[in-house]
Amino acid sequence: MPRLTRRDTVQLCLLLLVVPFQFWLSHEFRQPRPVLKAIMEFMDSCQGSLTLYGSKFWESILFLLEDMRGSPGQQDNLPGESPAIEVLEYRNIQNNMFASSTLPRYSRSPDIHFRIGDVVLHKHKQLRGVIVGWDYKAQAPAEYLKDFYKTKEQNQPNYLIAIDTRDRINPQFTYTPDENLQLLTNVHVIHPNLEEYFERYDGSRYIPRPWLQAIYPKD
The missing domain is CATH 1.20.1280 (Monooxygenase)
Known part of the structure; x- marks a missing residue:
């Protein structure tokens, strides 16, 4: 040798x-x-x-x-959602964007098919995650919407989702329209930030902490 x-x-x-x-x-x-x-x-x-x-x-x-x-070609960009970026980093400098508004959502329309704490599957990317926030329609900077959204996706409910680290090794969040999601049952999500949002997992969904429940009282 x-x-x-x-x-x-x-x-x-x-x-x-x-x-x-x-x-x-x-x-x-x-x-x-x-x-x-x-x-x-x-x-x-x-x-x-x-x-x-x-x-x-x-x-x-x-x-x-x-x-x-992860190179840009690995992000699997789709119309109507963020690429695989740290959405929360962007939220920190954009008031009330990406489901960051603390104004209570006192009403729910029939178009809102999911709740905070629901475990969902991204139907296109096959990513599991848990919903930590939602908006009645997409709330994002104009240039962001122009790059990633069509009018249809902008005008439907959009959800902030903590992605399971078994599907994306680096802890990530994504922001995506209602039509991209499918409800999952009996699925436990792994993500280091979940304790900030939820008290526990009850076997079917995550139970939000009081501060988060106060923002989404109808969920």
């Missing part, structure tokens, strides 16, 4: 550290995509100057990070 040089040893150690470091960040911050974006920007800035270990080494690191982050 050939003996590893110092350069080879450093390369191997860094490669072995990338994956557990990313998982630690995902668990620690519960916002893996922004963290990975920052890592990617750092790596891009370093790639030109840290040439000690060769371009192939940095290409390998960047490839691993891209694979963990």
Whole structure:
């Protein structure tokens, strides 16, 4: 077996550290995509100057990070919903967007087929998740609606869904129209943020915490 040089040893150690470091960040911050974006920007800035270990080494690191982050072609974009982005990150800077309004929904129309706490399946992407909020019709920035929505999808109820991490390894939320969803029963969803919204799972749906129930009193 050939003996590893110092350069080879450093390369191997860094490669072995990338994956557990990313998982630690995902668990620690519960916002893996922004963290990975920052890592990617750092790596891009370093790639030109840290040439000690060769371009192939940095290409390998960047490839691993891209694979963990998910390339744009893997997002399976569909009209009428967000791509696989961290919707909550966008909500933080957009008041009352993506089911973030705290105004109580005192009425329910027949077009609203699901409730907060319902476990649903995205019929096109085959993603399981639990509904953590909904709007009477799509509430999103104009440019967002222009890019991802048709008029029909804009004018029907839209739901914010916490996606099961068995279907998307990085904790994610998606915002999607009513027509894309199918109710599931006896399905338990895994997502690190569910305890913020729900007290427990009763075997068929998640029971909302009092603050969330107050926003959706008819659910």
